Amino acid sequence: MSRLRLRSLLLALCLALAGTLTTAGTGQAAPVTVDNGVRFTDTSGDPLHAHGGGVLKVGSYYYWFGEHRNADNTFRAVSAYRSTNLRDWEFRRHVLTQRSDPELAVANIERPKVMYNRRTGRFVMWIHKENGRDYGEARAAVATSSTVDGDYTWHGSFRPLGHMSRDITVFADTDGTGYLASAARDNYDLHIYRLTDDYTRVASLVANPWPGGHREAPALFERDGVYFMLTSGATGWSPNQQKYATATSLAGPWSEMRNVGDSTAYGSQTAFVLPVRGSRTTSYLYLGDRWGNSFGGTVNDSRYVWLPLSFPSPTSMTMDWYPQLAIDAEAGTVTGSGGPYETLTARHSGRCLDVRDRSLAEGVEVVQYDCNGGGNQRFWFRDAGDGTVRLAARHSSMCLGVRGASTFDGAVLEQQWCDDGAHQRWRVEDAGDGHVRLRAAHSGRCLDVLDESTANMGRVAQWSCTGGANQQWRRAS
Template sequence: MPRSITTLLAVFLALLAPLLGGVGPAHAAEVSVPNGEQFVDSSGTPLHAHGGGVIKVGQYYYWFGENRNADNTFRYVSAYRSTDLKTWEFRNHVLTQASDPELQFANIERPKVIYNASTGQFVMWMHKENGSDYGEARAAVAVSTTVDGDYTWRGSFRPLGHMSRDITTFVDTDGTGYMISAANENRDLHVYRLSPDYTTVAAQVQKLWAGGSREAPAMFKRKGVYFLLTSGATGWSPNQQMYGTATSITGSWSGLSTVGDSTAYRSQTAYVLPVQGTSGTDYLYMGDRWGNSMGGTVNDSTYVWLPLEFPTNTTMTTDYSPRITIDTAAGTVSGMDVPWETLSARHSGKCADVSSFDTAESAPVVQWWCGTGVNQNFWLKDLGSGYVQVMARHSGKCLDVADQSTADGAAVVQNSCNGQPSQQWKVQKVAGTTYAQLVARHSSKCLDVADQSTADGAALLQWACNGGANQQWKRTGG
């Protein structure tokens, strides 16, 4: 074969090779997503999709949610898209105050978008209020022919005359659409079957856990079992999440079972997203840590995403991790599999605690009565040098001596883990006891409860090691 033809053939095969490797969009890589933080989009702008929901179209996940004014009233429903659930591209403010006169003075909460294959329309359901109180308690609908286009307002109403507040949607495997909302002053949860085009309510098919005061519903189906995850109705304050199950939406539902800790790790359900890939399907809890519960506004809220686990076909658990790993190509969602421990002071029996569940840099570390939350859990990561790094579970930040000070009385705080000597601690066993001292590498001083105090809120600091009981710590768990 002439050399020119050989060269052309080689070039042709080189160009063809990527196509032979597979057809379709490139697979996303495994990514790490932090918890308890405000996300930003690909331009670095804060991402506001609070109370939101996700729909997958082609290779993209589209995330819709609340984007509010400074006074907490409705501004936009904003839409973002991602292939890996970490890098989000802003697409459009799909619903705005200018979309309809009814939205000039309104509040829009918990927008959820579903696709109707028969009509080719994307249908958004949401909770609508008047912008000043929660007296309207109405459901609302908007539609679009493209997932991230401008949605046309179809109006608001009380479904079959019932109050409707926190809301979600669900499309079953047979294509039947459902809307679930909190009714009767949030005392009941109503399940409605939607019309064939998904834009109106056809019938009420369930009244679940009457008088149970549940809200923030999220429905999904796994291995033929329907799960409905909800929170209690305590306003912006977090509370115990609970769920029920059924083998038919219109059949008998179980009673409510708890999941997570007593505050859902200081979050509230927004959505449960099935992440399907080559290894199967994992389920992602998507929650909001509301800014309103911390003296701020909705747009100050942060996100809490956690993997859901299923010990049996009808039971569900979740555990907190400061960051999770997602692989959308494989369909896997996982938390950090590390030994979390508590550190209790010998003199007081109280636990090292990052004050007020604070996730900020330089947040103080104190002692507090044990058992109040994951802000008392730490990972003593062996650095292989005779020292450990002490990571706080709720924030993913490390115990640090403020300003790398070597002075007695320097405060112990949390800061982003960076490996510096003031974040490295030697664990030295106290002979004949189950306790140990934690000695800072940079100063050779001990982790100490200030003034040997036994009070809640007493500061942790470093002090010259002296063998005092307020410098002795028991490790529990791990």
């Protein structure tokens, strides 16, 4: 082979490799749809554990860091995932684990947040650290890495300027100054600290704007020169009313806290607010946790609530529920979709189809109960194709399905994680006088209140279609 031909082949190979690397790092993210209030899985199909976490964009990738627990709810790792489109998350590694330092062998690590320090070229993680038994330590901790998803080096834990520190978040301002917001004094105060130039220590207390406010789970972001602080009340794992405040300087003055969303933040607690900056606009995405501990599970059982934030004025904010989000990370748009939700009232009893005890657990039976407007009595008739629908419950985002995919009479109805199974698909048929029948796609049987019961807690199952009033349902939105 001639030297000229060899050089040409090598040049072509180099150009091909360069093109491959460029495409992998900077490819545009196509618009995606994200289901809300559910467990997320990574691109390998494994549960995604990034609870209480935060997101950092590096290049074309969003990196999501969060809590990953052991089966007994103790600390296992801070896990890192990455995505270009905010839906398809690739697991990268456990960047901080029980083995990273002796102090972490028996510990509780919560709410990891990562910033990039332009001065040092290092990624800095701040964490709420406890002793693994209770919440008596109330310390902040720091770890750093030279790469965003590499092993993080533990730098120890401490109380910032001697103050208690529990739920935290971090914020890097446009001038490069780093800040830490931390729940202090048993969560009765919420401190804002300025960090040292390398982001690894606390330099000074900037503000304590709401003394005695009893707020936790802070999320701090800036929009068009206005700083927003979004927080939760302190009610343990149970959701409560989220509130926010605004200022034009982190040192204040800050406004009073004002309500946002519904009285439970749609069953969630603040974890982070992510600015999604694109070619067309910037959207602000609320990331919340629906904690598994609040319904009898563990942190690893938690679900994710993501909602677009809206801004009626420069200093006001609203947050509404949507069962789905349409996200175009390239354009920077995040919009809600899905619904509406409807009730189903049994013709023979006047009672509503109801997920028992408002439970969020999988496998809970469906009954009839006095109509009360609860989210466990409202369902989204979600188009499943081929003329069928899935019934997705408002409170849990789960679908109503026939237990065990049984085809027999009397198989009970329960809430299940939504899938493509025919036992979760229903044909809606006109039953006359404003009522419908719901016929299971897999069995051809109808949704039935067993024994024609008119009592509260009457069981609901599939049964051979009879045309009876206990198989007829009135839809109302």
